[in-house]
Amino acid sequence: MNVDHWTPGRLISTLYRRCQRHLDRRFAELGIAAGHGLYLYLAELARRDGVTQTELASCLALDPASVTRSLRRLEALEWVSRRNGEDGRERHVFLADRGREVLPLIRRVLEEWDAAAAKSFSPEERRHLEMLLGRMTANLEEEEK
Numbered sequence: 001m002n003v004d005h006w007t008p009g010r011l012i013s014t015l016y017r018r019c020q021r022h023l024d025r026r027f028a029e030l031g032i033a034a035g036h037g038l039y040l041y042l043a044e045l046a047r048r049d050g051v052t053q054t055e056l057a058s059c060l061a062l063d064p065a066s067v068t069r070s071l072r073r074l075e076a077l078e079w080v081s082r083r084n085g086e087d088g089r090e091r092h093v094f095l096a097d098r099g100r101e102v103l104p105l106i107r108r109v110l111e112e113w114d115a116a117a118a119k120s121f122s123p124e125e126r127r128h129l130e131m132l133l134g135r136m137t138a139n140l141e142e143e144e145k
Helices: 008-029 038-047 053-060 064-076 097-117 123-144
Strands: 080-084 091-095
Touching: 008 097, 038 053, 038 064, 038 080, 038 091, 038 097, 053 064, 053 091, 064 080, 091 097
Parallel strands: none
Antiparallel strands: 080 091
């Protein structure tokens, strides 16, 4: 990697850090303890409630131990619940009522960030960026196999 040149990976890393700082600040302003990536779990569970911890770790590209720690925090907030699966080996994760209550605020903050980050993009540019980032993600998922 040429450290004198801003590569796509370096730009994405910088954008990620700016995003996290912005989201953490906004969640704190609203009194929502969803910073440090906890919002990711709620957003994913809103799409796929009842997924297993393993599936959650995979789709969020996080290691299982980190997912377990974060789920403990979310359970303490009463935002999620975990239940054993039929065979007792796998745990399923569900949004709890309090998690559903905070979800609209989290969505609003995420939408604000997306709008601010892409405010100068045309709809076509935005679609193109999403397509390219999706391809980069798929490339890296293939590398991990």
